[in-house]
Ligand SMILES: NC(=O)c1ccc[n+]([C@@H]2O[C@H](COP(=O)([O-])OP(=O)(O)OC[C@H]3O[C@@H](n4cnc5c(N)ncnc54)[C@H](O)[C@@H]3O)[C@@H](O)[C@H]2O)c1
Ligand SMILES: *[C@@H]1O[C@H](CO)[C@@H](O)[C@H](O)[C@H]1NC(C)=O
């Protein structure tokens with residue numbers, strides 16, 4: 573392509589196309605035809621995929637690392653991966669609740685190991701990563717799940733609160749990925765899962781910095797997928813970004829909805845099963861419920877003003893956690 577454009581910018585005296593030019597034009601036409609054919613083949617494949625979900629990858633005998641396993645979805649994922657026969661590495665800042673998760677997995681005959689880790693501490697992550705790789709070998713699945721959600725108007729957020737939220741919800745993911753991705757690249761296998769949120773799809777009041785962190789997760793995961801693919805066209809490392817709606821873990825303190833039957837809180841174990849399915853299917857993005865991602869895509873096609881009318885009608889969101 574660059575050769576063709578060079579020609580048009582080049583010497584005006586060679587107005588008649590020469591053999592080389594014709595060759596380049598033919599190449600370009602072939603390129604375009606191949607693009608069109610592959611483009612439509614991929615679309616057809618995606619449509620077929622809608623009716624035939626991808627097969628589930630085996631996790632039995634594999635090592636799965638999850639952050640934030642002391643409570644909520646992290647805990648439920650740990651329990652369920654344990655039931656599937658994986659070895660679970662449980663990372664949480666809360667030693668007591670994390671120990672409890674490990675005990676529950678072991679009581680059901682699963683394999684689990686607990687580690688205390690405040691994911692805001694980069695050195696702690698690097699040290700712990702070396703330790704678990706030595707003790708357990710290749711980590712096949714990494715789930716960046718730990719997160720916090722202070723909920724009030726932007727002007728009421730303190731500096732510490734905002735910085736801590738970014739450190740836990742986003743920055744820690746970079747250190748964890750930098751620690752485990754090199755092994756995955758070497759073997760060209762593995763999965764990285766990141767918890768974004770519906771707050772990473774839509775802008776919500778009382779959650780301005782939180783939405784920032786969850787859009788950030790969506791952004792870096794999309795970019796990392798491109799980086800892996802362009803560095804290795806045969807890349808087989810799967811990246812999965814999860815966009816849960818409100819899950820009944822206590823994280824979301826004051827949910828508000830006009831139509832509770834339409835937007836009911838989802839149980840943490842149901843959400844965990846959905847995340848595990850998405851990881852095992854190798855989905856790039858998965859919302860809980862699944863159709864929310866599609867609604868967001870369609871929503872972008874309509875004018876914002878029109879979308880706001882629908883939002884106001886649905887009157888769904890989270891109220892401040894102060895007072
Ligand atoms: N609950 C929801 O409605 C909802 C919706 C969308 C997205 N999410 C996201 O899903 C993830 C899990 O949410 P949840 O509701 O299960 O949370 P949760 O509050 O129930 O559990 C979070 C766990 O993370 C741990 N944790 C907190 N800070 C940590 C730190 N600095 N280092 C290590 N561990 C730490 C906590 O000790 C706790 O065990 C979060 O990233 C959250 O933002 C939750
Ligand atoms: C958690 O478990 C570890 C290892 O079994 C133990 O050393 C530690 O004291 C426990 N901590 C708490 C708070 O229960």
Ligand SMILES: *[C@@H]1O[C@H](CO)[C@@H](O)[C@H](O)[C@H]1NC(C)=O
Nearest residue numbers: 665666690691692693736739
């Ligand atoms: C984790 O470390 C940060 C500082 O890096 C601190 O502000 C936060 O309180 C710690 N979290 C817990 C639960 O101890």
